[in-house]
Amino acid sequence: MACFSELTYAIFVDDELPPEEASRVRAHLSTCHRCQGLVAALRVENQALAEVLANPVTAVAKPRFLREFLILVAVIGLAGAGLSWLNGQTAPINLNWLNPFNGEGRINALFNLLFFMQRGGADMLERWAALVGGVCVVFVLGGTMLLLPRSRRLFRAGINLALLLLAFVFPGHALEHRAGSIVTIGQTETINDTLVIHAETVEMDGAVNGDLIAQGRLVAVRGTVKGNVFVFAQHVEIDGSIEGSVVSWGQTVTVHGNVAHNLYSWSQFLRLEPSSEVGMDMISGGADLNLEGKVDRSATLFAHTTAVRGLVGRDLVFRGGELNLSPPARVGGDLVTYVRNSSNVDLASGVVIGGKTETHITHAVSRFSRRHFYVWQAIWLAAAFLVGLVAIWLVPNFFGSVSQGVTQGWRSPLLGFAILVATPIAVVLGAITLVGLPLAILTLLFYGIGLYLAKIFVGASLGQLVLRRNSTSRGQQIGALILGLVILTIAFQIPFAVGKVIHIVTFCFGLGAFAWHIYRVWRPSLTTQG
Amino acid sequence: MRLEESGSQRSRMETLDLETVLGLARGGDEQAMGELHRRFARRVQGLCRHLLRSAESAEDASSEVFMRMARMFASYDDSMPFERWLFSIASHHCIDLLRKQQRERRWLEDEDVETLSVAIAADSPLNELIREERREEVREAIARLPEKFRVPLALRYYGEFSYDQIAQQLHLTRANVATLVFRAKQELRQALMAHGRI
Numbered sequence: 001m002a003c004f005s006e007l008t009y010a011i012f013v014d015d016e017l018p019p020e021e022a023s024r025v026r027a028h029l030s031t032c033h034r035c036q037g038l039v040a041a042l043r044v045e046n047q048a049l050a051e052v053l054a055n056p057v058t059a060v061a062k063p064r065f066l067r068e069f070l071i072l073v074a075v076i077g078l079a080g081a082g083l084s085w086l087n088g089q090t091a092p093i094n095l096n097w098l099n100p101f102n103g104e105g106r107i108n109a110l111f112n113l114l115f116f117m118q119r120g121g122a123d124m125l126e127r128w129a130a131l132v133g134g135v136c137v138v139f140v141l142g143g144t145m146l147l148l149p150r151s152r153r154l155f156r157a158g159i160n161l162a163l164l165l166l167a168f169v170f171p172g173h174a175l176e177h178r179a180g181s182i183v184t185i186g187q188t189e190t191i192n193d194t195l196v197i198h199a200e201t202v203e204m205d206g207a208v209n210g211d212l213i214a215q216g217r218l219v220a221v222r223g224t225v226k227g228n229v230f231v232f233a234q235h236v237e238i239d240g241s242i243e244g245s246v247v248s249w250g251q252t253v254t255v256h257g258n259v260a261h262n263l264y265s266w267s268q269f270l271r272l273e274p275s276s277e278v279g280m281d282m283i284s285g286g287a288d289l290n291l292e293g294k295v296d297r298s299a300t301l302f303a304h305t306t307a308v309r310g311l312v313g314r315d316l317v318f319r320g321g322e323l324n325l326s327p328p329a330r331v332g333g334d335l336v337t338y339v340r341n342s343s344n345v346d347l348a349s350g351v352v353i354g355g356k357t358e359t360h361i362t363h364a365v366s367r368f369s370r371r372h373f374y375v376w377q378a379i380w381l382a383a384a385f386l387v388g389l390v391a392i393w394l395v396p397n398f399f400g401s402v403s404q405g406v407t408q409g410w411r412s413p414l415l416g417f418a419i420l421v422a423t424p425i426a427v428v429l430g431a432i433t434l435v436g437l438p439l440a441i442l443t444l445l446f447y448g449i450g451l452y453l454a455k456i457f458v459g460a461s462l463g464q465l466v467l468r469r470n471s472t473s474r475g476q477q478i479g480a481l482i483l484g485l486v487i488l489t490i491a492f493q494i495p496f497a498v499g500k501v502i503h504i505v506t507f508c509f510g511l512g513a514f515a516w517h518i519y520r521v522w523r524p525s526l527t528t529q530g
Numbered sequence: 531m532r533l534e535e536s537g538s539q540r541s542r543m544e545t546l547d548l549e550t551v552l553g554l555a556r557g558g559d560e561q562a563m564g565e566l567h568r569r570f571a572r573r574v575q576g577l578c579r580h581l582l583r584s585a586e587s588a589e590d591a592s593s594e595v596f597m598r599m600a601r602m603f604a605s606y607d608d609s610m611p612f613e614r615w616l617f618s619i620a621s622h623h624c625i626d627l628l629r630k631q632q633r634e635r636r637w638l639e640d641e642d643v644e645t646l647s648v649a650i651a652a653d654s655p656l657n658e659l660i661r662e663e664r665r666e667e668v669r670e671a672i673a674r675l676p677e678k679f680r681v682p683l684a685l686r687y688y689g690e691f692s693y694d695q696i697a698q699q700l701h702l703t704r705a706n707v708a709t710l711v712f713r714a715k716q717e718l719r720q721a722l723m724a725h726g727r728i
Contacts (some may be wrong), residue, residue, distance in 0.1 A: 010708075054688065
């Protein structure tokens with residue numbers, strides 16, 4: 001008798017053959033050794049399958065997953081350390097073009113702000129103890145947030161613990177908080193701590209020996225502040241004497257008084273009155289800037305229109321619409337302007353410029369017609385591909401599950417959106433509320449890394465989606481990655497803000513999947529306790 | 531006080547046999563329902579995980595299954611083992627979910643089964659890997675199988691459903707199911723062989 005097909009034997013082993021056919025198979029098996037071997041192997045295979053399936057996946061997968069995660073953290077850490085070392089190196093002038101930190105003035109403003117954060121953070125070293133507390137709070141709060149969707153009991157316990165910690169940590173900061181519709185600090189009043197005010201109208205005529213953080217509709221600072229001033233208000237008036245720096249956001253910002261260090265402002269209207277003086281640098285952006293006071297060092301301005309009648313000790317850098325300098329304006333160093341048209345810079349006679357005058361004409365040229373645009377895109381693509389390749393090679397499980405997680409439901413994009421929006425807010429709050437500048441900078445660093453990796457994860461996922469398969473081999477994964485990255489690179493360039501929207505959506509999906517999977521690595525140990 | 535009471539009730543519940551717990555649950559005892567969850571959650575979650583391929587969706591699905599169990603409890607009679615009954619709720623739910631995702635609308639492709647006799651069971655890499663205690667690799671390969679293979683495979687060898695039961699759940703013929711289960715194993719062998727090469 002001829003042998004049966006392998007399919008028949010498979011059904012036979014599953015005990016699913018009709019009785020009469022099964023008995024024919026049995027009869028054949030009694031005579032055919034080859035088929036006996038096949039059936040025995042099929043039985044062993046079935047048992048093996050049942051055994052493999054019976055064991056829960058995470059119990060075995062977890063240590064490996066955790067190991068991969070630790071490798072990932074180590075690699076990110078090393079890369080971060082390497083970058084910061086690189087940043088600290090000073091390149092020879094003729095190699096300066098290699099330095100990615102030597103970018104446009106726009107980006108300079110951001111770095112200057114970061115620089116300020118670092119510098120301003122020097123006096124915060126004393127607060128390391130408070131920082132440790134802050135880190136604990138952040139960890140507990142973060143952990144609580146992670147547990148939020150899972151266990152209500154643990155969530156409640158976590159919240160209680162977090163509140164308790166908050167209560168312990170904040171008094172250590174020497175922070176005084178005032179709130180109300182009108183908060184007035186009288187001329188005779190002296191506050192030895194950092195003062196936080198939250199009110200509709202804030203009138204500060206007294207003395208603050210720490211920092212002043214104020215938020216309201218109208219904030220007038222007429223007294224003395226020994227530390228820095230952070231103001232977020234519709235109208236800001238700085239009349240007094242500030243011995244630190246001023247950081248202000250507002251619709252109108254008016255400065256009559258003295259700022260011993262730097263002035264950073266972002267406002268619709270900024271006015272430096274003739275009596276005002278900024279002891280160091282000024283970086284400012286807005287629609288309408290009026291500079292009649294004195295800036296002892298350099299002024300960097302981004303504005304639609306700017307009128308300068310005051311003094312700038314060193315360089316004046318302007319980027320934007322129109323700049324008007326009229327006597328008695330005086331610039332000790334260079335006057336550097338970036339404008340659309342040279343006629344937009346109006347230098348009245350009698351204005352003194354100590355150094356040279358440079359006017360750069362900025363062209364609104366389509367980025368697609370520039371060669372370096374394509375070069376950068378290619379570099380971005382290659383770099384992203386390399387990072388993805390390293391990830392596939394180093395941490396295949398982690399990479400695989402994150403990129404798979406990108407397309408699983410709405411949890412990823414929603415979580416990603418929350419992280420995308422909340423992290424910058426948390427960083428700003430962290431930087432301002434003294435919980436810890438280092439922590440804020442670290443968070444910012446991780447945020448940046450997360451954003452970068454998000455695109456790679458989404459690229460890998462997109463590639464698999466397009467190829468319509470779950471890649472099993474490394475080769476297929478790599479192919480999917482490069483395909484996805486190419487699609488993303490092109491999609492990001494779609495004009496009329498479509499590309500930007502795609503970019504943001506990509507961030508949401510990628511960040512969400514990334515964060516969720518990091519959480520998945522930790523969670524098993526948490527749930528077994530709970 | 532109340533906490534202690536419920537604690538002792540729970541430990542009492544743990545000592546009861548399944549029949550008694552089922553009887554209590556039928557009478558609307560919430561403690562008994564909780565006990566059923568405690569005993570079967572792991573198994574149900576395992577089935578959901580194999581079907582849905584993701585641990586988090588499996589958890590969600592599993593809690594939904596137990597909610598359905600509570601609602602449908604009145605319809606359970608002793609004609610089939612309780613776990614089997616629970617498994618059929620779970621597999622129905624997961625298959626519904628998979629259908630909704632519509633990732634792979636077709637459960638069958640028109641390929642001829644017999645032409646794909648590349649991997650013969652006799653030297654199945656599966657057995658070899660299991661012998662070598664490399665179950666993890668097998669498990670990963672199963673998770674990576676396309677849905678149309680993974681689902682019947684998990685229903686057959688984890689859920690221990692018969693071909694007929696699987697056919698009913700997937701709206702297929704019995705012959706289709708036999709073919710899919712067979713093909714699933716072939717695909718798995720191939721995937722494992724390819725994996726071994728890399």
